[in-house]
Structure formats: structure tokens, C-alpha cells
Amino acid sequence: MTSFIIAHLYPNLMNLYGDRGNLICLQKRLEWLGYDCRVKSLDIGDEWNFADVDMIFMGGGSDREQSLVYDDLQCKKEELWREIKNGFPVLFICGSYQLLGSYYLTGQGFKMEGLNYFDFFSEGGPKRLIGNIVVEVKNNNETYQVIGFENHGGYTYFNDTTLRPWGKVIKGHGNNGKDHTEGIIFNNLIGTYLHGPLLPKNPAVADFFIRVMMARKGINIDSGCLTDKIENYARQQVLAKVMKIKS
Amino acid sequence: MKQLRIMAAVLIGKAVLALSRLWGNQGTVLPGYWARKVYPSILKELSAGVKKETVIVTGTNGKTTTANIIAHILRENGETIVHNAAGANMITGITAAFVAASDWKGRSRYDYALLETDEANVPLLLEEISADLLLITNFFRDQLDRFGELDHTIDLIKRAVDGSAIKLILNADDPLVSCFAQESGCEAYYFSYDANAYDQNDSQENREGRYCMVCGAPIKYEFFHYAQLGKYYCPNCGNKNPQADYRASDLLMRPFVQVSVNGNRIQSNLPGYYNAYNILAAAALADHLKITPVIIRQAISSFRSTSGRMESISVGDRECVLTLVKNPAGFNQLLSAFANDGQEKNLVLILNDNPADGRDVSWIWDVEMENIMREDRHIKKIYCAGQRSGDIALRVKYAGWPQDEISIAGDIKQGIEKSLRDNSELIYIVCTYTALFKTRKILMRLKNSGYSPKNRYESPLSEH
Incomplete structure (x- = not known):
């Protein structure tokens, strides 16, 4: 049986509120499609081998934890960038999304270096951006409404105007609460502020990663072959609630 | 002079209590904090006014419910009690309960003190008050206890009661609790569940008492009630469940616990094995306080869990x-x-x-x-x-x-x-x-x- 391995980066440091819901989601959906999927934890000091894993996931963490992770990533930085350019599927949320840019200047004036893959930066804003969020993204040439929750003190701005935000904010704040952009997409990498269980409530995004993982093993699947009855109910319930509220 | 300080501490405490209630808070901790600021020995002074007995209820799980059941039994028996509210089970919360139950001159108005106490606070509490009875429900390690804190806490409680006249009411089915009396030399009374239909020969749940508290060898079980509670023995040194003074038999959970404690048939409104132990512990302690079986039976059957707690x-x-x-x-x-x-x-x-x-x-x-x-x-x-x-x-x-x-x-x-x-x-x-x-x-x-x-x-x- 074909089996998949998803690397969970620094689960002991970068695992805020419910981030593991994303891994549960990918694992279960692959299982329902008839494949085996295992999550492999990679902590500080662990060796990585890209040939052994099919996807990388990293969640959010506190500022202190984020800088510990940054230190450990130094020796893996080049290899990870090479893989990202080759289309390796990657999902980075919140603090780990900020790490992809050049730096994060916290509200307390503490500057944390980033991996500098992309020319964007983050800085502490006047207030934390908290609440339900709806983002319109392009998925398979169709628009799809991504629903989630954001809670971040960092405001992210793109210097490089050729960078592609992941989507357009319909309700909520997104990258900085001003330019209606949310996250970043590059090849098969997504960086986003939508923390917690992003994938269970947005099965099209989960299936995007699943299709990429499969394609890299030479398997093709039709999208939407799983029944997403409850997913759709949950999406409608939140959409109805959020779209009524003034932004 | 001392009397003045007691009065000042009680007045401050009562004023803080009134203010926090005005503010919409329950005032379960702050009055105690301020009363202790004014007069650090306030708890010692106020607790000396307990007319009959002072009872401490501690353990990892079930101490709130157990103490609430005991409080209900005592009240049904017509006793006046000072009893700290759930959650306020540290020294300041206990002090606050005494302040609230005293009149403004700091005079006691209660027969019993019933003190639900956080395990780590038991040694501190015993430095300030003289208790007559200590009930230990169980000792469970929680997921945060990765550093052997529980062993340390158990050790501190043992040392605090060592050589004192305090009597112990202990869970005979918990190997972490039952060995407690051997080392402290205190007079102890045990409660235990007989084998029943809900027992298991094994279960996947985490077992805490896997090693003998006396000799350190792995212990064996004949059966488990739940978690590490059950009938155990140490093949190495012979350590086993102590003889029970309060035996619970004919347990039924449909889902509410019905059980006979030394032949006294009790029907409750509480579900689950953990509540079965709370009921047994409360009944054992009440019997020790010479409350009649009829009152115990009636009080437990009229005891209702407070909102949100099952x-x-x-x-x-x-x-x-x-x-x-x-x-x-x-x-x-x-x-x-x-x-x-x-x-x-x-x-x-x-x-x-x-x-x-x-x-x-x-x-x-x-x-x-x-x-x-x-x-x-x-x-x-x-x-x-x-x-x-x-x-x-x-x-x-x-x-x-x-x-x-x-x-x-x-x-x-x-x-x-x-x-x-x-x-x-x-x-x-x-x-x-x-x-x-x-x-x-x-x-x-x-x-x-x-x-x-x-x-x-x-x-x-x-x-x-």
C-alpha cells in the first residue's frame, strides 16, 4: 500500500491552539482514500531527510519559541528552500509563516530574523488582530472561500510586489488589516495567519495538499471524491454568522 | 492587644468580602489574603474556636465533591460548619472561609470545620491549625506531573502528620494512599470497594501505583476498580491492601451509584465509579463523626451535584x-x-x-x-x-x-x-x-x- 509521511516541525514548540487538527485532517482524508499516512515529529537537533517525507507542516508558537526554531533552521535553510522551489508541499501557520520573510519586529522592539525566502517583513501593530476570517482564494481556477480564525500581533507587509498573497480578505484582517491580502502562496507552499484547524473546515485546501503529495508519487485522484457533508454544514454555519457581522 | 488584631483582621477581611461581592466576585480568596496581611496568625486564632472537630479533605480527584457531600450530611444532622468553597482550597481561601463564618469580633459560630485542601497546602495548613481528621481520596499523577512532584507532595504530607494525634481516613484501594499510615504511625481507618461486576482484570488506563511504595518492586493486581485503584499485592515484600473498616459492597451504577457501606444501603444521584468513591469516603468519615446510618443514607440521597458538575x-x-x-x-x-x-x-x-x-x-x-x-x-x-x-x-x-x-x-x-x-x-x-x-x-x-x-x-x- 502506498503510504505517506507528513513531517510535523517542532511540535513541542510550535503547536498553539488546535494546530494539530490540520494533521488529523490530512491523515484521516488519506486514510479514507485508502492510503496510509503517518505523522513524523521533527524537533530541535533532529536530522531531516526530504526523501523520506511527503509534506511539511509547522504551526504557531510564542516569540521565544519562534527564535529557538529560527536557530535550528539555519543549517536546514538552503535545503528547505531548494525543495520549496521544486514544489514540495508546505503549510506554515502564524509564527512559522512570519519566519518565511526577512524579519519580525515585535511590539516590544525585539527583532527576530527570518529565513529570508521572500522579501516581506512583519512588525507589531497597534492591536492584535483577532476574530473569524473569510478569505477568497483561487483553487484549481475556481474561487474558494477559506474560513478560519486569526489571532496575531504581527502585521505583515510585502516589499516585493511580485509575491502572491494566498487570498483576498472578505471578512477579518489578514496580513495587516489594511491591504486586504492574506498569507502567501508560492508553488505548493502556503503561509497563512489562519491558525488552528484550517484544513478540516476547508477540505478543498486539504485536498490541494493531498493532490500535490500524490502527484509527486505519480498518483492522480479526482478531487471531491470524499463526502464533505459535515464540512459543508460547518462552513455554511460560520459563513452565515460571519457575513452578518460588520467588519 | 491580640484581641484587637484579631478584630482588625476579621473586619478587614469582611470588608474585602463585602466589596468583592459588590464587585460581582464571590470573594473566596481575597478576604483571606488581606486578613492574613493584617494578622498573620488569624487562621490559627479563628480555627481554635471550632467546637467539635476539624476535618481536612485532600487528594488528587474528588475532594470537592467528597467535601460537599460531607458538608451536606453535617448540615442535615443540624451542625453548623465552616466549609471553604470549591477551588479556594489554598491557605488564603481557607482563611477567607473562617473570616466569613466568624462574627465581627472573631468569635466562632461553628461545630465543625470542613476544609477541602490542595495536597501541596496540607503541610502549610497543619502548621497553623490542629486538625482531628485527615481524609485522603486518592493520589493521581496528572499529565503535568513529569517531575515526580506527587511523590514529593506525599512525602511532605507524611512528614507533616508524623507523630501528631491526627487520625487518617484512607483509601485502601489506592496503593499510593494506603501505605500512608505505616510510615507516619498515625491511627488510620480504611475504606474499600469489594470486588464487583464493574471491575476489570486489566485496562489500558495509566497505572500510577505500579511499584510498591514500601520496597519498590513491581506490584501485581488481582483486579482493578478503575485506574490504579483495585486489589493489589507486592510479591516481594507482601505489601497489600489494608483491612478495610468501611466496606462497600453490592455496587450498582444505573448510572447513579447505589452501594451498601457496612450494610447501610445508600442510593445517590451521582454517576460513575469516581463518585462511588466520593460517596464511600464521605460515608466513612461521617460514620467516624458518629452520624447515624439513617442520616447518612438520607443526606446522600438528597445530595445534588451543583450546576455543571454532572x-x-x-x-x-x-x-x-x-x-x-x-x-x-x-x-x-x-x-x-x-x-x-x-x-x-x-x-x-x-x-x-x-x-x-x-x-x-x-x-x-x-x-x-x-x-x-x-x-x-x-x-x-x-x-x-x-x-x-x-x-x-x-x-x-x-x-x-x-x-x-x-x-x-x-x-x-x-x-x-x-x-x-x-x-x-x-x-x-x-x-x-x-x-x-x-x-x-x-x-x-x-x-x-x-x-x-x-x-x-x-x-x-x-x-x-
Whole structure:
């Protein structure tokens, strides 16, 4: 049986509120499609081998934890960038999304270096951006409404105007609460502020990663072959609630 | 001079109490904090005024419920008591309880002091007050105890009681507790459950007392009641359950505990094995205080759990158990409480996202929801309701529950009525904060209107 391995980066440091819901989601959906999927934890000091894993996931963490992770990533930085350019599927949320840019200047004036893959930066804003969020993204040439929750003190701005935000904010704040952009997409990498269980409530995004993982093993699947009855109910319930509220 | 300081401390404490109540708080800790600031020996002075006995209830689980049951028995017996409120079980909270129960001159007005005490605070408390009885429910390691804190705490309590005249009421089925008297040399009385139909020869649950507390060798079990509670022996040194003074036999949980304690048949309104131990511990202690079996039996049968702590409400022939959950830890505890109770049950999960519930519902993904799949939890059907019924239903689906067997309603009333119509006698209703009061109201209205779940046309339903 074909089996998949998803690397969970620094689960002991970068695992805020419910981030593991994303891994549960990918694992279960692959299982329902008839494949085996295992999550492999990679902590500080662990060796990585890209040939052994099919996807990388990293969640959010506190500022202190984020800088510990940054230190450990130094020796893996080049290899990870090479893989990202080759289309390796990657999902980075919140603090780990900020790490992809050049730096994060916290509200307390503490500057944390980033991996500098992309020319964007983050800085502490006047207030934390908290609440339900709806983002319109392009998925398979169709628009799809991504629903989630954001809670971040960092405001992210793109210097490089050729960078592609992941989507357009319909309700909520997104990258900085001003330019209606949310996250970043590059090849098969997504960086986003939508923390917690992003994938269970947005099965099209989960299936995007699943299709990429499969394609890299030479398997093709039709999208939407799983029944997403409850997913759709949950999406409608939140959409109805959020779209009524003034932004 | 001393009398003046006592009065000043009590007055300050009472003033803080009045202010915090005005402010909308319960005032369970701050009055004690300030009274101690004014006169550090205030607890020592006030506690000396207890007319009959001072009882400390400690242990990892069940101390609130056990102390509440004992308080109820004492009150039913016509005694006046000073009893600290749930959660305020540190020195300051206990001081606050004494301040509130004294008159403004600092004179006592109580027969008994009943002090629910955090394990780590027992040694501190014993430095200030002289207690007559110490009841230990059990010692469980929680997930945060990775550094052997429990062993350290047990050791400190042992040293605090060593050589004192305090009498111990101990759980004979918990190897971490039962060996307590041997080293301290105190007079001890034990309570224990006889073998019964709910026992297991083995279970997957974490066992804490795996090593003999006397010699350190691995211990063996004849059977388990639940977790590490059971009939054990050490093949190396012969350490085993002490002879019980209070024996609980003929246990029934349907789901409410019925048990005979030394032949006194008790019927309660509390479900689960953990409550069976709370009831036994309370009955043992009350008997030790010379309360008659009749009063004990009557008081336990009229004891009701306070709102949100497994409150039971019967609607027709359905037994609904209402529980509040606020975080993954509480939810996990509830799911493990289902283990080994032998009761088939339906679950109603109600998730709201108002500010008081937490607007972010992500935490449900940190719950070990996969436990609903385990056969020993005996869950038959799952209903989801509330403002975020979709989110909780998704969590249930991704825990492995077949999605066609998850019933969803947005409306709480509709969700509850659906679950009542199913043919399960026992329904656990698990709510977040703002859903709890609404749910309780709905259940009370259904109960009082004589709603019969068997008649499906009695209440008009709007299908979702």
C-alpha cells in the first residue's frame, strides 16, 4: 500500500491552539482514500531527510519559541528552500509563516530574523488582530472561500510586489488589516495567519495538499471524491454568522 | 492587644468580602489574603474556636465533591460548619472561609470545620491549625506531573502528620494512599470497594501505583476498580491492601451509584465509579463523626451535584446528565470518566462561540476525541448542537465516528429533543458556558411539562 509521511516541525514548540487538527485532517482524508499516512515529529537537533517525507507542516508558537526554531533552521535553510522551489508541499501557520520573510519586529522592539525566502517583513501593530476570517482564494481556477480564525500581533507587509498573497480578505484582517491580502502562496507552499484547524473546515485546501503529495508519487485522484457533508454544514454555519457581522 | 488584631483582621477581611461581592466576585480568596496581611496568625486564632472537630479533605480527584457531600450530611444532622468553597482550597481561601463564618469580633459560630485542601497546602495548613481528621481520596499523577512532584507532595504530607494525634481516613484501594499510615504511625481507618461486576482484570488506563511504595518492586493486581485503584499485592515484600473498616459492597451504577457501606444501603444521584468513591469516603468519615446510618443514607440521597458538575435531570424515563466543559483537559477528563462505568449512553455535544465560551473554538482539536471510539466508553449515538454544531461535529467525524451517524442541529432545543427520542435511557449533555444555562432551562421545562420522549408528536419540531 502506498503510504505517506507528513513531517510535523517542532511540535513541542510550535503547536498553539488546535494546530494539530490540520494533521488529523490530512491523515484521516488519506486514510479514507485508502492510503496510509503517518505523522513524523521533527524537533530541535533532529536530522531531516526530504526523501523520506511527503509534506511539511509547522504551526504557531510564542516569540521565544519562534527564535529557538529560527536557530535550528539555519543549517536546514538552503535545503528547505531548494525543495520549496521544486514544489514540495508546505503549510506554515502564524509564527512559522512570519519566519518565511526577512524579519519580525515585535511590539516590544525585539527583532527576530527570518529565513529570508521572500522579501516581506512583519512588525507589531497597534492591536492584535483577532476574530473569524473569510478569505477568497483561487483553487484549481475556481474561487474558494477559506474560513478560519486569526489571532496575531504581527502585521505583515510585502516589499516585493511580485509575491502572491494566498487570498483576498472578505471578512477579518489578514496580513495587516489594511491591504486586504492574506498569507502567501508560492508553488505548493502556503503561509497563512489562519491558525488552528484550517484544513478540516476547508477540505478543498486539504485536498490541494493531498493532490500535490500524490502527484509527486505519480498518483492522480479526482478531487471531491470524499463526502464533505459535515464540512459543508460547518462552513455554511460560520459563513452565515460571519457575513452578518460588520467588519 | 491580640484581641484587637484579631478584630482588625476579621473586619478587614469582611470588608474585602463585602466589596468583592459588590464587585460581582464571590470573594473566596481575597478576604483571606488581606486578613492574613493584617494578622498573620488569624487562621490559627479563628480555627481554635471550632467546637467539635476539624476535618481536612485532600487528594488528587474528588475532594470537592467528597467535601460537599460531607458538608451536606453535617448540615442535615443540624451542625453548623465552616466549609471553604470549591477551588479556594489554598491557605488564603481557607482563611477567607473562617473570616466569613466568624462574627465581627472573631468569635466562632461553628461545630465543625470542613476544609477541602490542595495536597501541596496540607503541610502549610497543619502548621497553623490542629486538625482531628485527615481524609485522603486518592493520589493521581496528572499529565503535568513529569517531575515526580506527587511523590514529593506525599512525602511532605507524611512528614507533616508524623507523630501528631491526627487520625487518617484512607483509601485502601489506592496503593499510593494506603501505605500512608505505616510510615507516619498515625491511627488510620480504611475504606474499600469489594470486588464487583464493574471491575476489570486489566485496562489500558495509566497505572500510577505500579511499584510498591514500601520496597519498590513491581506490584501485581488481582483486579482493578478503575485506574490504579483495585486489589493489589507486592510479591516481594507482601505489601497489600489494608483491612478495610468501611466496606462497600453490592455496587450498582444505573448510572447513579447505589452501594451498601457496612450494610447501610445508600442510593445517590451521582454517576460513575469516581463518585462511588466520593460517596464511600464521605460515608466513612461521617460514620467516624458518629452520624447515624439513617442520616447518612438520607443526606446522600438528597445530595445534588451543583450546576455543571454532572448535574442530573430526569425527563420522563430519560436520565440527562448535564456537564460544563471549558477546555481540552476538562473534556478529556469527562471522556475518561465514561471508561468502565458499564453504561450505554448517548452524547449531546453543544458548542457555542460567544465571548464567555471563547470565540475561538480551535481548542476542540486538542481534545483526545478519539477516545469516543473506544468500546469501554459505551457511546451509542452522538448529537451535536449549538452555534458551532458544525465544528464539533467535524471534530467527532475526524475522531473516526461514521459521519452518517452524527446528528447535527443548530438549535439547542431541537438537538436535545432529537436525543430524547432515541431509545437510550442515559444521555450525557456536554455544554460550553453560555449553552449550559439555556440547556438547563430547556431540560427543566421539558421535565416540568411532563414531556414524554416516547410520544414523538407531543412537541412540534422544525427540522433543520
